[in-house]
Amino acid sequence: MKLGLVELRRKPLRFAIAGSSLVLLSVLLLFLGGLLDGLFIGSTGLLRSQPGELVVYSSDAKDSLIRSRIDPEVRAKVEAVPGVSATGGIGVALVGGQLPDKTDLVNLSVTAFQLPVSSMPSDVSLAPDQALADRSLQAFGVDVGDTLLVGSAKTPITVTGWVSDTDYLQQGGFFVQPDTWREVLADSRPDSNLPPDTFQGLTVKLDSGADATTVADAIDAATGGATSTLTKSEAVQALPGIKEQNSTFSAIIYVTLFVAGLVVALFFALLTLERIGLYSVLKAIGASSRQIFGGVVIQAVIVALVSFVIGGVLMWLLTLVLPAEIPVAMEPARAVQIAVGLVVMSALGAAVSLRRVVRVDPASAIG
Amino acid sequence: MAALELSSVRKTYTSGDAEIVALDHATLEVGDDEILALVGPSGSGKTTLLSISGGLLTPSEGTVVVGGQDISTYSAKQLTAFRRDSVGFVFQAVNLVPFLTARENLMIVNDFGSSRSHKDAKARAEKLLDELGLSHRVDNLPGQMSGGERQRVAIGRALMNEPALVLIDEPTSALDTKLGEQVMELIVSEVKSRDTAAVIVTHDQRMTRYADRTVTITDGVLAA
Numbered sequence: 001m002k003l004g005l006v007e008l009r010r011k012p013l014r015f016a017i018a019g020s021s022l023v024l025l026s027v028l029l030l031f032l033g034g035l036l037d038g039l040f041i042g043s044t045g046l047l048r049s050q051p052g053e054l055v056v057y058s059s060d061a062k063d064s065l066i067r068s069r070i071d072p073e074v075r076a077k078v079e080a081v082p083g084v085s086a087t088g089g090i091g092v093a094l095v096g097g098q099l100p101d102k103t104d105l106v107n108l109s110v111t112a113f114q115l116p117v118s119s120m121p122s123d124v125s126l127a128p129d130q131a132l133a134d135r136s137l138q139a140f141g142v143d144v145g146d147t148l149l150v151g152s153a154k155t156p157i158t159v160t161g162w163v164s165d166t167d168y169l170q171q172g173g174f175f176v177q178p179d180t181w182r183e184v185l186a187d188s189r190p191d192s193n194l195p196p197d198t199f200q201g202l203t204v205k206l207d208s209g210a211d212a213t214t215v216a217d218a219i220d221a222a223t224g225g226a227t228s229t230l231t232k233s234e235a236v237q238a239l240p241g242i243k244e245q246n247s248t249f250s251a252i253i254y255v256t257l258f259v260a261g262l263v264v265a266l267f268f269a270l271l272t273l274e275r276i277g278l279y280s281v282l283k284a285i286g287a288s289s290r291q292i293f294g295g296v297v298i299q300a301v302i303v304a305l306v307s308f309v310i311g312g313v314l315m316w317l318l319t320l321v322l323p324a325e326i327p328v329a330m331e332p333a334r335a336v337q338i339a340v341g342l343v344v345m346s347a348l349g350a351a352v353s354l355r356r357v358v359r360v361d362p363a364s365a366i367g
Numbered sequence: 368m369a370a371l372e373l374s375s376v377r378k379t380y381t382s383g384d385a386e387i388v389a390l391d392h393a394t395l396e397v398g399d400d401e402i403l404a405l406v407g408p409s410g411s412g413k414t415t416l417l418s419i420s421g422g423l424l425t426p427s428e429g430t431v432v433v434g435g436q437d438i439s440t441y442s443a444k445q446l447t448a449f450r451r452d453s454v455g456f457v458f459q460a461v462n463l464v465p466f467l468t469a470r471e472n473l474m475i476v477n478d479f480g481s482s483r484s485h486k487d488a489k490a491r492a493e494k495l496l497d498e499l500g501l502s503h504r505v506d507n508l509p510g511q512m513s514g515g516e517r518q519r520v521a522i523g524r525a526l527m528n529e530p531a532l533v534l535i536d537e538p539t540s541a542l543d544t545k546l547g548e549q550v551m552e553l554i555v556s557e558v559k560s561r562d563t564a565a566v567i568v569t570h571d572q573r574m575t576r577y578a579d580r581t582v583t584i585t586d587g588v589l590a591a
Contacts, residue, residue: 002478003464010466010508281462284423285524286451286479288444362450363423365458366414366536 003282004295008302015299018267019307025260026311026342027318029253033334034315036249038327039170043245044236045134046109046168049117052088052203053212055235056219059228063238065092065200072197074223081218083210088115089178089199093185093192094171097148097157099141106140109171110150112181115203119163120175126160128180133159134166134173139324142172150174153187169239170327204229257341264300264349272296272353276360283362293357300350304342368435370532370564371397371420376429378415378587389415391587392429399531400562402555404578406569412587413568414536420566421454421534422446434531451479455525457554459537461517463509469496469520470505476527488527495523499553515546522554526561533558533565539574551577 008015047055056078061068070078070089079087091112096105110131116124120132133142142148147158157176166173176184178199186193194200206215216229230238237243272279279292312335319328378390390412397403407413418424419431422438425446430439434453441449450456463472470492477488496505499519509517518538525533538554539547555577558565567578575581583590 003467003475006471007466277462278464281458282464282475282479283447284421284450284456284458285476286447286528288447288479291479363418365462366418366421366423366456 002295003291004299005302007295008299014271015267015303018264019303019310021263021267022260022304022307022342022346023311023314025256025263026308026338027314029256029260029338029342030311030315030330030335031318031328032249032253032256033338034319034328034330035326036246036253037331037334038329039245039249040242041165041329042136042167042170042327043239043242044168045165046090046092046111046117046173047232047235047239049119049163049166050088050090050203050232051115051117052086052205053232054204054206054216054219055090055230055232056087056202056204057200057228057230059220059226061200061228063228063230063235064240065090066094068200069194070199070202070227071195074226075197075199075202077223078202078204078219078227081215081222083207083215083218084204085207086115086205087202088113088205089197089201090114090203091178091181091185091194091200092168093151093181093188094169095151095184095188097150097174098154099146099148102141106137106142106148107171108137108148108150108174109166109168110174110176110181110184111166111168112178112199113175114178114199115205117163117166117175119165126175126177128177129155129157130160130176131157131180132161132163132175135162135164136167137172137174140172148174151184151188153184155180155184155187253338253341257338257345260304260342261345261349264304264346265352266349268296268300268350268353269356272356276356277365279357279360280362280365283360284365289358289360292360293354296353296357297347297350300346301343304346305339308339308342368399369396369432370399370401370434371395371566372430372432373416373420374430374432376416376419376426376431378412378419378424379427388587390419390426393584393587393589395582395589397532397564397566398579399564400559401580402558402565402567402578404567404569404575404581405584406572406575406581407584408570411584413584415587416584416589417534417536417566417568420532421456422449448480451476452528453530453532455528455530455533457518457521457525457533457535457538459540461509461514461521463517463520463524465509468506468508469501469512469516469523472509472520473523473527476524492523492527495526496520498557499523514542515550518542518550519553522550522557526557526563529561530563533563535565535567537569538567539569539571544573547571547574 057068473492
């Protein structure tokens with residue numbers, strides 16, 4: 001292994017072709033992963049940031065907030081279920097907002113809330129013409145103090161602070177009082193004029209120790225089937241396109257990792273062919289196949305790791321110039337997953353040379 | 368105790384239905400401080416005898432005892448350890464590791480699993496290189512050295528593990544006469560000063576004068 005490390009240090013250009021290929025593949029993997037995470041985060045923030053463990057929809061809404069309606073009578077039944085400690089109404093209106101002195105519309109997810117989401121202060125208080133905007137809207141020119149003309153009626157609402165990771169279906173989170181939301185919703189979609197105290201969904205906090213699935217079943221039973229209650233993660237997965245998006249991007253990522261393995265396999269197979277003379281000498285003077293193969297694998301792993309780091313830096317630079325409309329998010333967990341995947345595939349790729357290394361005849365060193 | 372004892376060693380290969388005899392009942396004993404020159408034409412079995420003596424090949428028949436170890440029935444793993452600990456090789460093409468310095472080329476033998484500590488190995492490598500007149504080359508790569516210097520590094524590598532037997536394959540074939548003689552003198556000096564035995568394969572009859580004894584091999588058959 002030491003021999004492999006010394007060669008890497010002294011002859012780095014020998015690994016330039018494999019390294020360059022892996023750098024490009026790392027950028028591609030990080031871009032795909034970033035896109036997947038960006039799309040996921042931008043679509044699901046509203047649900048993930050809810051304070052309750054459960055989300056309640058009306059049963060005819062097919063787990064869609066926009067189609068769902070929860071009136072006060074149903075809500076009272078939900079609140080009476082053992083294990084429920086509190087409920088908060090949720091409602092969204094997907095509308096455009098116009099910044100002062102600008103003609104372009106910013107996509108907003110105007111959201112009603114009764115229980116503060118995770119990034120809000122617990123004593124949050126808003127006037128009817130005020131909103132907390134998601135930080136993602138900064139990229140579109142929104143700032144604290146701006147008054148946006150929201151929805152079809154161009155309702156003026158002033159941004160008084162920030163929330164984070166609350167976007168919904170790629171529209172920036174824009175949290176307002178429930179009555180303000182109802183007004184915006186009714187103006188934008190006259191068929192969605194909701195009476196006071198009616199929301200599209202509920203976030204449900206549970207008593208300490210209560211089992212989420214059991215309480216969810218109890219809620220649906222208590223409402224006589226008028227509700228469909230999901231855990232927060234189920235609600236996220238039920239959003240349109242999320243599962244398909246995840247599986248599609250994951251498939252592309254896995255295929256790219258496989259290609260990375262092939263690149264490493266091909267490179268080290270050629271390198272091993274080139275080194276057969278050297279390996280036979282090393283075996284002749286006492287190196288075992290295990291030691292030689294260990295050196296090959298450690299070289300593959302280090303080339304993969306260095307390539308990943310360079311690829312990561314390039315990807316970071318790329319995110320600085322990407323337009324805000326491309327939802328790329330650099331998540332540490334995704335980077336670790338890709339780094340591990342790349343290292344594992346590189347090690348497996350290098351393992352293709354094992355047979356050839358084992359078959360190197362030490363006697364050939366002597367002619 | 369003899370450094371090398373071959374008893375009726377036979378090595379055969381098959382080629383199709385034919386059996387090719389590379390070494391035919393070779394019996395040979397090399398004393399523990401003896402330098403033996405093995406001469407013979409191409410294809411006579413010199414390399415096969417050298418390979419069997421160094422545990423690079425196993426005999427088809429007969430016994431091979433090196434430094435008191437009967438290696439005839441050793442497994443591949445045992446032979447690897449044997450080559451690492453008990454014999455030294457100087458190859459015809461020198462075959463140094465191109466990206467290691469002279470010192471590292473010697474220490475590599477230790478890195479493969481010798482019981483000697485890194486510090487001791489480094490000290491021994493530097494001492495050997497000094498004795499070989501290469502103290503100014505310890506940190507040079509093979510590409511930065513002359514052919515003669517590389518040959519001397521290869522001799523140092525062969526002596527690094529303090530072997531009972533050094534096996535040297537055509538040490539002067541790539542060198543001019545003068546340099547070849549210098550290398551042979553150095554080999555003799557280094558081997559003799561350590562009471563080590565050596566088998567030197569050569570086709571150059573002029574080099575046999577450096578050996579204590581010369582054995583000829585023809586068609587796999589040894590003749591004194």
